[in-house]
Amino acid sequence: MTTTLAANRPAYDGKALDLTGKSGARAFRNTLATVLIILCFLIALIPLLWILWTVVSKGYHLLLDANWWSQSQRGITVRRVGGGAYHAIMGTLIMSLLCALIAVPIAVMGAVYLVEYGKGTKAAKVVSFMIDILTGVPSIVAALFIYAVWITVLGFNRVGFAVSLALVLLMLPVVLRSTEEMLKLVPDELREAAYALGVPKWKTILKIVVPTAFGGIITGVMLGLARVMGETAPLLILVGYSKNINTNPFDGFMGALPTMINQDRTELALQPAADRVWAAALTLILLVLLLNILARTIARFSTIKSK
Amino acid sequence: MSSTDGTAPPDRPAGEPPATKPDLGPVGHLGDRLFAGLARGSGGLVVLIVAFVGIFLLALAIPALADDKSSFLFSRIWEPGGADPKFGIAALFYTTLISSVIAMVIAVPIAVGVALFTTYYAPKRLAAPVAHAVDLLAAVPSIIYGLWGILFFAPILRPVIDGLADVLGWIPLFEKPASEDLGVVFTASVVLAIMILPVVTAISREIFAQTPVTHREGALALGATRWEMIRMAVLPYGRSGVVSASMLGLGRALGETIAVLIILSVPNGNDPWNSSIFAGGETFASKIANNAAEFDSPEKTGAYIAAGLVLFVVTFLVNSAARIIVARSTPGGKRPRKARPAKALEGATP
Numbered sequence: 001m002t003t004t005l006a007a008n009r010p011a012y013d014g015k016a017l018d019l020t021g022k023s024g025a026r027a028f029r030n031t032l033a034t035v036l037i038i039l040c041f042l043i044a045l046i047p048l049l050w051i052l053w054t055v056v057s058k059g060y061h062l063l064l065d066a067n068w069w070s071q072s073q074r075g076i077t078v079r080r081v082g083g084g085a086y087h088a089i090m091g092t093l094i095m096s097l098l099c100a101l102i103a104v105p106i107a108v109m110g111a112v113y114l115v116e117y118g119k120g121t122k123a124a125k126v127v128s129f130m131i132d133i134l135t136g137v138p139s140i141v142a143a144l145f146i147y148a149v150w151i152t153v154l155g156f157n158r159v160g161f162a163v164s165l166a167l168v169l170l171m172l173p174v175v176l177r178s179t180e181e182m183l184k185l186v187p188d189e190l191r192e193a194a195y196a197l198g199v200p201k202w203k204t205i206l207k208i209v210v211p212t213a214f215g216g217i218i219t220g221v222m223l224g225l226a227r228v229m230g231e232t233a234p235l236l237i238l239v240g241y242s243k244n245i246n247t248n249p250f251d252g253f254m255g256a257l258p259t260m261i262n263q264d265r266t267e268l269a270l271q272p273a274a275d276r277v278w279a280a281a282l283t284l285i286l287l288v289l290l291l292n293i294l295a296r297t298i299a300r301f302s303t304i305k306s307k
Numbered sequence: 308m309s310s311t312d313g314t315a316p317p318d319r320p321a322g323e324p325p326a327t328k329p330d331l332g333p334v335g336h337l338g339d340r341l342f343a344g345l346a347r348g349s350g351g352l353v354v355l356i357v358a359f360v361g362i363f364l365l366a367l368a369i370p371a372l373a374d375d376k377s378s379f380l381f382s383r384i385w386e387p388g389g390a391d392p393k394f395g396i397a398a399l400f401y402t403t404l405i406s407s408v409i410a411m412v413i414a415v416p417i418a419v420g421v422a423l424f425t426t427y428y429a430p431k432r433l434a435a436p437v438a439h440a441v442d443l444l445a446a447v448p449s450i451i452y453g454l455w456g457i458l459f460f461a462p463i464l465r466p467v468i469d470g471l472a473d474v475l476g477w478i479p480l481f482e483k484p485a486s487e488d489l490g491v492v493f494t495a496s497v498v499l500a501i502m503i504l505p506v507v508t509a510i511s512r513e514i515f516a517q518t519p520v521t522h523r524e525g526a527l528a529l530g531a532t533r534w535e536m537i538r539m540a541v542l543p544y545g546r547s548g549v550v551s552a553s554m555l556g557l558g559r560a561l562g563e564t565i566a567v568l569i570i571l572s573v574p575n576g577n578d579p580w581n582s583s584i585f586a587g588g589e590t591f592a593s594k595i596a597n598n599a600a601e602f603d604s605p606e607k608t609g610a611y612i613a614a615g616l617v618l619f620v621v622t623f624l625v626n627s628a629a630r631i632i633v634a635r636s637t638p639g640g641k642r643p644r645k646a647r648p649a650k651a652l653e654g655a656t657p
Contacts, residue, residue: 026532033534037428040420041437044508047501048444051455109349117346127350129630130357136555136626137360137619138562140592144615148363152608169356176353202342230448232565233592237599258450258565265454265569281451292446296439 052285059282062275068283072255073243078264078273085280087245087255092287094249095160095256096229099167104221106168107175108210114176115183116205135173142169143234150238158239160249163256166234171224178220182213215302222295226288232258257284361623364616371609379613383580385594387610388601394610396617398580402588403618405480406492406567407560409584410499415553417500418507423537425508426515438512445505453569456498461489461570468493468585482583490572492584498566503556510555514548515541547632554629558622564592573597591618 062068071084110127118124146166150156186209194204210217235241240253241263260280267273374392377384382395425438468491472483484491522540531539572587574580581588589597595611602608 026535030532030534033537034428037420037424040417041424041429043417044421044441044444044504047460048440048447050459051447051451054455054459055451106349106352109346110353113346113350117343118350124350127353129627130354132630133357133623133626134353136558136562136622136629137357138564138592138622140562140564140595141360141364141615141619141622144595144612145360145363147602147608148367148612149359151602152367152605153363169360172353172356200336200339202338205342226446230450232448232450233596236565236596237602258448261450261454262565268458277454281448281454284448285446285451288446288448289443292443 055278055282055285058274059278059280062279063282068279072245073260073276074245076243078267078270081272081275083243083276085257085260085276085283087243088257088260088280089283089287090245090247091160091254091256092229092258092284094247095163095235095254096167096225098161098164098249099171099228100221100225102164103168103171103224104175107172107220107224108179108217110172110176111179111183112205112210114180116201116209131173131176134169135177137169138233139166139170139231140233140237142166143237145169146234147237158253159251160239160246160254162238163234163254164249166238167228167231170231171228174224174227175217175220178223179213179217182216182220183209185216186212215298219295219299219302222291222298226291226295229291230258230284230288232262235259236262257287360619361616364612364619367609368613368616371606372613374606375610385610387607388604392606392610394613396591396614399589399591399594399614400617401582402492402571403561403590403592403621405584406496406499406588406590407557409493409496410503410560411553411557413497413500414504414507414556415549418504418552418556419511419549421504421508422511422515423541425512427533427537427541438509441508442505444501445509449502449563449566450569452498452502453566456494456566457490457570460498461494464494464497465489472585479582480584482581482585484581484583484586488572488587490570490587492571492586492588495567495570496584498570499560499563502563502566503559506559507549507552507556510552511545511549514545514552518544547635551629551632554625554632558625558629561590561622561625562592562618564596568593568596591615 065084067082068084068086069089070086071082072087073083073085074087076083110131114124114128118127143166146162146169150162150165151158156162190208190212191204194208195201199207235256235258239256239259241259242253242255244255246252246254257280261277261284264273264277268277371387371392372379375394376391377393377395379395381397382393383398384393384395385398386392387394421441425434425441429437465487469483471493472481475481476483518541522544523536526536526540567590571589571593573589574587591614595615598611602611
């Protein structure tokens with residue numbers, strides 16, 4: 001016993017005892033954790049870079065062609081080169097903008113309710129809970145719901161507008177939540193100053209609160225748009241894919257970038273089809289990224305200075 | 308409706324206690340009532356929409372369910388067309404659940420690692436760009452995940468699948484499949500894991516960043532290493548947040564449609580059902596989307612709507628659970644600070 005203790009005791013080497021150091025096992029565990037955590041980060045980056053590289057390298061050359069931005073796929077088969085994505089880009093833009101037109105007013109007014117009128121009430125809690133639920137509703141369920149109402153019950157056709165309606169369900173919670181966060185940041189002093197001047201509450205909200213939070217609201221709208229633009233499930237169920245240019249969301253089938261990708265993805269063995277699939281994917285990513293970057297830039301320059 | 312034409316509230320007589328709500332004068336009332344009505348209406352509309360989703364799906368599913376000649380919940384047969392419509396969701400339920408749970412098991416540890424990296428390891432200047440880079444994963448449309456997943460990712464996953472099947476093949480879940488098919492449940496799960504990673508990371512990151520400085524500095528002052536500080540202060544504090552983030556990720560994975568649709572190969576109707584994750588299959592979402600063209604008769608449509616209803620209910624439950632966990636113990640929420648250390652201790656016991 002004594003011998004082992006003595007043998008294990010580190011020899012005194014004449015220097016001051018270092019008590020701040022860590023024992024080997026603890027230092028090792030610390031290093032191991034650091035390595036693992038950095039590894040996690042690298043693992044997360046791999047798919048992002050890989051996907052971006054795949055889509056850019058396979059899709060960029062068609063995007064350099066002016067026809068890509070100005071022509072439709074009318075009359076072009078999977079074996080033929082040519083045509084563009086104009087019809088799909090227009091379809092995507094029309095359907096998502098129409099969706100924003102419906103979703104944004106409801107979302108902003110809903111946020112105004114939560115922050116200005118319903119604060120702390122039971123009703124507001126219910127609304128808030130339902131927004132969370134809506135955030136989690138899968139796009140396919142939203143699409144099925146609109147199918148049930150629009151086509152089965154009301155008897156309308158499959159058109160672009162039905163897609164917009166389904167997208168409203170997906171965009172609404174995104175915009176509502178971000179608007180709510182922004183409205184909460186508006187300092188109470190601004191509201192009180194307006195009230196003190198005798199400005200009615202509704203005017204205070206419309207002219208003081210909402211404009212102050214405007215940048216943040218726009219950010220939310222951009223992020224919401226970016227979310228709905230890439231959705232495919234509602235397009236599959238609620239509208240057919242058309243290779244022709246159709247700018248009327250209330251009549252006929254309509255092309256969109258996700259369905260354009262979906263259309264040709266089974267023919268990837270054919271070079272013209274494969275080229276178009278990746279070019280459409282790149283166009284879609286560019287659109288979504290552009291909106292994301294715009295949203296971030298606006299957010300950076302329009303944060304409310306509360307202090 | 309100008310506010311300057313004599314509508315300013317009259318001066319309060321001295322001594323009267325200040326009113327809790329500002330007196331807005333008579334002129335503001337109509338506008339106020341209209342505006343408040345609009346705001347309330349919008350809030351109510353959100354509640355109505357969620358209620359309508361449930362009600363409409365239920366209303367259209369019930370007649371079809373009444374015609375169903377097999378057990379809806381326990382049958383694996385899906386033949387909604389024909390004179391004797393038979394449709395059961397057992398197989399769909401199994402594939403949906405197993406693929407999402409595997410996705411969660413893969414994504415959560417990595418997401419926690421990434422969140423810790425951005426909050427406590429990355430240099431200050433790098434932290435924000437790193438966080439944005441991971442968020443960009445959420446900006447990639449899911450159809451692109453699907454394409455990339457089956458064309459580029461599945462081939463390199465094949466050796467992993469073979470290796471796993473060789474070692475664990477005696478468990479039915481990991482049974483080696485007969486074919487060399489790439490579109491298997493496991494591949495879909497890994498791609499789903501990548502897709503839910505940004506959600507779980509973003510929420511975990513926020514929770515970790517909110518760990519009180521006193522907890523962290525206390526741990527460090529006691530001589531803890533960085534990892535020990537994280538294990539003793541950050542992780543117990545963020546536990547419920549990570550759990551609810553994982554639930555939200557699970558909810559996302561359960562409903563993912565097009566990526567799963569592209570990746571999973573649909574089993575041949577005559578093949579015996581295979582419980583292995585190294586075989587193909589169909590989830591609720593992919594089944595519905597795959598057969599959108601079949602919505603021609605009310606019975607068939609009703610069958611798919613019934614499947615959609617089950618998916619809605621499942622995601623509803625998962626997301627409510629996430630929400631309840633957050634509400635019970637949000638670090639940034641109303642919970643009193645004092646309750647925190649107790650919670651941390653609680654977390655330490657198994």
